[in-house]
Amino acid sequence: MTETHHSTDQRTRTAVVTGASSGIGAATARALAAAGFHVLCAARRTDRIEALAEEIGGRAVACDVTDDASVAALAAAVAEAGDGALHVLVNNAGGAFGSDTVDEADVEDWRAMYDVNVLGLLRVTQALLPALRASGDGLILNVGSTAGRVSYEKGGGYTAAKHATKAVTQTLRLELNGEPIRVSEVAPGMVHTEEFALVRFGGDQAAADAVYDGVPDPLSADDVADAIAWVATRPAHVNIDELVIKPRAQAAQHKVHRIR
Template identity: 80%
Template sequence: MPTSSAGRTAVVTGASSGIGAATARALAAQGYDVWCAARRTERIEALAEEIGGTAVSCDVTDPESVRRLAQAVGGRLNVLVNNAGGAFGLAPVAEADPEDWRRMFDVNVLGLLHVTQALLPSLRASGDGLIVNIGSIAGHVAYEGGAGYTAAKHGTQVVTETLRLELVGEPIRVSEVSPGMVHTEEFSLVRFEGDQARADAVYNGVSEPLVAEDVADAVAWIATRPAHVNIDELVIKPRAQAAPHKVARDA
């Protein structure tokens, strides 16, 4: 039988929009008391009011900010969803801006490290902890122009695998959800520095990409499995996508 969510708590980073906001809603719908963490305070405050959760302003790349998050959450936590992340640019290796790569590694890998380290004691104390890292198919397959992002998401994937090895035998499960093409309001827009035309072109001709709620549904499913069941990884793509570089588009 699925795990009862009554009285259980969850933290979702990057909860101000997209997959993070959808995941906070999905976990709240399952009965979790959700801590919504992100930099944009107004957005997470509105979300927390909507779902009956708690908003905590947090920049995952800032250890002091993460420490304050851990203090707010307290001594017991059941679920941590490391969702905060992002892609910046689509330049080939020969022309890539090292600063874009640094930013991607900082949020996708070091940010995950900061939050996991800070909240691991609370996950242990719950007696039934779960860490869900939001990865990407970019963490498994390379594609032209995506070296910086794929390197960062490969880092997410390897950290997840290593953490599972290191925590085996403890009452903590470690999972990764790796989505393919997800149409959210901001991911591609941020990647292309506000260029709406380039952002829209990513999804041109794809009538049914994934949406944030599809990924959130997967996270909620993992979180409600029995305590002895660990879902190592879920790779989720829309039917129209076979690989990052192979997408069926309408004429």
Template identity: 65%
Template sequence: MPGVADVSPSGPRVLPGSGRTAVVTGASSGIGAATAERLAAEGFDVVLGARRLDRLTALAERIGARALPLDVTDPASVEGFAAAVAQVDVLVNNAGGAFDTNPVAEADLDSWARTYDVNVLGTVRLTKALLPALRASGAGDVLFVGSTAGMVSYEGGASYTAAKHGVHTLAETLRLELVGEPVRVVVVAPGMVRTEEFSLNRTGSREAADAVYRGVREPLVAEDVADCIAWALTRPHHVNVDLLVVRPRAQAAQHRVHREG
């Protein structure tokens, strides 16, 4: 992990995150892992949370971070995680996922419940648990990794779009409730992002997951979203990036994607 300053020809440069502690959830893969790595490079003291502690520990050792087990759907796990983190300046609520592509007429209610629990209720659990520390920091940040699915509905996406709409309105409500307090509330909403697990978990097969991105010349990757997250978190603290929507150039809208060949 970088120190608090980089040396350049003009002298030491203090890194934007120096002295600040950032918690990143869902950090064992994808956007969460990329965000953790980027924030560590920006000088943040990073605390990683996820269920897969083996992967989490490997990442933590590589980037100089701290790994703690966390299942946002388990109140006891959230309580234990919060108790283990003394200082929190930044919370990146990244844990989430999509688990089916069924139309409403064929809805799997267990999948709906799982989707809502991890994306919405889990986010509420951890935000509630860490909010006292974020307030006490004097310059706290709560960043939600939302989705363009939280802004637009589409066929076969009801369980996920409903959950991500919930995340977006959660963030908007929290911002209203915290106005006047030293805590920013930020939403970064990615469009099409190719990661190793998201579409695989959603479709259940590698072939179907690959088809999502077939012909798309340059879908976003996790590092692109991490770059946006880091940018929002390193603005002067009076600057609140309410909502940052980021898509690949090939995606003009949820249903409008240019595919080659």
């Protein structure tokens, strides 16, 4: 596959984006490629990431972050692509499943959310830490959420998982202090992507549309990707601990301006 060449200072830098098949992940892969990174696009849906990798001059790697063997294969691909070094890891794979109260929640929905949002992040980070260390200038960027800061009704499982994402990020920053690795979190608020709400509501398009009904200009995947690329391109001595990004219409989880 022919790689796209960019600026000299970033040309050989390598990035991994998990959950790159759609939404924020796909937009982030494009943004990092535009900034000059060679991007490994990791996700389960190979048809999508193969098309994306061809578009940006990157590499598609089939990866299910909830599967140990799949994550090990991703680490092997990173070692091959970057000569053993990785400069940026974007832990983006995640999702929300269900919208029940705690009283009526499906335990399997909660288990699935924790597995992908938290344990998936753990698996990938553990597997790729040696390559990040080898780069001499690594960044772990975890995609969190405002749900990791404020709880809300019928969101207990997702808010619990995203609070855990924040906690893992903060713990990693403490444990890796003194090593050549920065640790950041980008936490978006209301982002309108093609799949997030639809998956959460089990394919109920009307319920998914109602989330954004009347909201003028919610964030797009490109907005979040732009923030991620900005964090990833700061000088090596600059760590952006966390960046919370919301649309102007959203003052808080429960305070969203809607045009009726």
